[in-house]
Amino acid sequence: MSTFQHRAVLAEQAHVPDNMRPAKDGTIVFLPAENRSTGHFSKTVERVQGSGATFENDISERTTGIIWLDPSPKNLPLLEKTLKETEHIKWIQLPMAGVNAYSQLIMSDVGKHRLWTSAKGAYAQPVAEHALMLSLALLRFIPRRVLASSWGSPAAESLFGQNVLVIGAGGIALSLIDQLAPFSCSITVLRRSVDGAWPEHLKHVKIDSFTNLDKYLPHAGIVYLAAAATKETANLFTLKQFENMQRKAIIVNVARGELIKTDDLAIALEKNLILGAGLDVTAPEPLPEDHKLWQLAKDGEKNLIITPHTADTPEQIIPLLSQRWNDNIQAVLSGSGKFVGVIDNAQGY
Template identity: 40%
Template sequence: MDRGIGLPDWAASNSHQKGLEAVMGQPEYFPPEHARPPAGPVTVVPSERSAALGRATDFTEDISSAAGLIWMDGSPQRLRDTLNRYPNLRWVQLPVAGVDAYHDVLREFGGKDVVFTSAKGSFAQPVAEHALMLVLALLRYLPERVRAATWRQPKGRSLYGATVVIVGAGGIALALTQLLAPFSVRVVSVRRKPVPMKGAVATVTPKELRDVLPHADVVVVAAALTEETHHMFAAEEFRAMRDSAIFVNVGRGALVHTPDLVKALECGEIAAAGLDVVEPEPLPDESPLWSCDRCIITPHSGDPAELVAPLLAERVTHNINALNNGDQLIGVVDTTAGY
């Protein structure tokens, strides 16, 4: 679980007095009726207004008495417009784990003491599950198998005892490390700060990435997208990898330079790739990745709505209660670092 932080002074001193309650937006897919927090549309409002707002209101209502906003609209520009219109809002809950799309809004309003929380960590288990599925499928040559139209000689590789480099050390990386434990793998963690990650035999910084890649049987990318991590996997990184290595990306598409990945697969610099995220998204139909029999592409489906909606509802409910009780918020975004 993500480490929370204490509430700012305005929330700690006022939340009990105002009796804040939650009302939240409800796009068609989120959240399912049984998983919704009490009340309706999009803000955290004083209790005397919650009944009046009901489930039919949206953020265009006058929310000048609200302290927080549970943002389900998705548009960064609409969020900026809302925050400019309602400077009373001091906390915003975002519906996604990766907040790179909100980068400019975070920088602008984080400097104005608005606290942002994301869904980071709450989607970890489904995405980690998806990453493990891609790894196992590639080790057993499933892209080739599903295209086959005749019986062929069996072949495959084992995950047991492999060296797995995981780039990123958030909730997905931690959940994946737990899933990998029964395979007796050696996990090497690559993260921004050289703080040991639980379950990893070694932890290095991105500056040392090329030093560990030649030892990896499997590389899984689950990092946040920032200015520093943009295209962190390109030609040099793929050349540093073994020609037998499996590459999986469940982080963000722009962490990888797609043309260099295509070349690495075509030239045999790496064995195979499993991609739940790509650049651009959606991947054009003419991309050579679609026809590559050593590549699996899933359409950003590691966190499907039916799996993550209850998890996000749980996160939202926790943070609402934290706001009410003066406790720690979970998933607080570092508006400078961008995640």
């Protein structure tokens, strides 16, 4: 087993104003309580017990922060009710990078001077690695070969020198660009705004807006989706976009399933409008067993790979999430305001 440790990768650090910083002498509660001793959360909770913070089992007048232990929307009503009843709580740490299920609650908090942080960027490296794997497998027609029962004819496309289009500019995108470096690709990144911070070592990458997506699609050999699920990115890829892509192009989604109109992707693959697709996320999710995409995945010629949202495994998540919790706990205790993974309450992510 490798001893290498992934690290968090973030596009930029947000400044937390004084009026949004939780009290240094407050306590922290892990919620929902039943999740403290289940799954990977139990090990992650153990890892931060020596952080110097005071943890309580139940919310009290001293509680300044909540570390939330449920990435699903199942317990969302509990969190909403808790926050309505405890306005003195100033910090909520969410366990996932993509917070679209919680966006409405976060946006409703605007003006309450409450700090929300997520795991954005924490899992960037393993997710980018997964995206790279999917693209290489598709370019080498691995779905066809694993189903083959005869030698067949040689076929492969190379990643070297490809025109790559990356949708999103967060930690996953940054990690992916770094991992693509040996392949000498020409890379364009589309994000919400062309302004904002960008790493100096990636100045060779072209930056543009989501609104210009259709301009770049005909020239892209590989499209990677690594953007947050928002109103702006919902159904960003429909049949129109697939028809605008090269027949030899592939698409890889490691962001959220909602970025692609799933039925339209099935049509595109059936009609061979694109060379293939790699999906670690789908809409709906989990993908029903009778869904058309599973039928297409059984046909190696359609060049489709579906993985069950496993770009980051529990073994990878535990050290990365515990590091994120610890970093933000230290930001509370020191009063420095140096929180990691700060959510823009107005945008909801």
